[in-house]
Amino acid sequence: MQSKRLSAIALIAGLMGATLVACGEATPTPDAAAFCEELRINRSVIVNGSISSEIELADTLELYRRLDELAPLAVSQEWSVLLNAIETANTIVPGDQEGVQRVAAAAYQSEAAALAIAGWAMASCEVDLGPVTTLVPHDAPEPATPVGAEN
Numbered sequence: 001m002q003s004k005r006l007s008a009i010a011l012i013a014g015l016m017g018a019t020l021v022a023c024g025e026a027t028p029t030p031d032a033a034a035f036c037e038e039l040r041i042n043r044s045v046i047v048n049g050s051i052s053s054e055i056e057l058a059d060t061l062e063l064y065r066r067l068d069e070l071a072p073l074a075v076s077q078e079w080s081v082l083l084n085a086i087e088t089a090n091t092i093v094p095g096d097q098e099g100v101q102r103v104a105a106a107a108y109q110s111e112a113a114a115l116a117i118a119g120w121a122m123a124s125c126e127v128d129l130g131p132v133t134t135l136v137p138h139d140a141p142e143p144a145t146p147v148g149a150e151n
Helices: 002-016 032-041 043-048 054-070 073-090 097-125
Strands: none
Touching (some): 032 043, 032 097, 054 073
């Protein structure tokens, strides 16, 4: 029962490519430098992170919540989406198909956020969090050629 819930959470965490360690500030405030430093320090955990126990789950939730407070404005909304996906996965009851569908929807909705954070981390922190694996394509589609136009 718990292994299914942990598997769902691990899937979302892997999809997001992030398991971070926060700096433990008493009252965290958005801080791009601190956020970048945590990404840099914990890059291998972020890219290869997994959740296989209740302790790792609790640690991951705590870290995501702290990082949600540290996330700079440029990615704070995206980080909140990732946090929401993990919190949603934490509520799954094995065998509850509606719960499984909520987790799947949260995972799909978090893909674009994970990509945006990875792009921001590379551009702003010079930290490569990729590759970020997605289940649906997120590239902009090529515009359609109008009928009768030459290619």
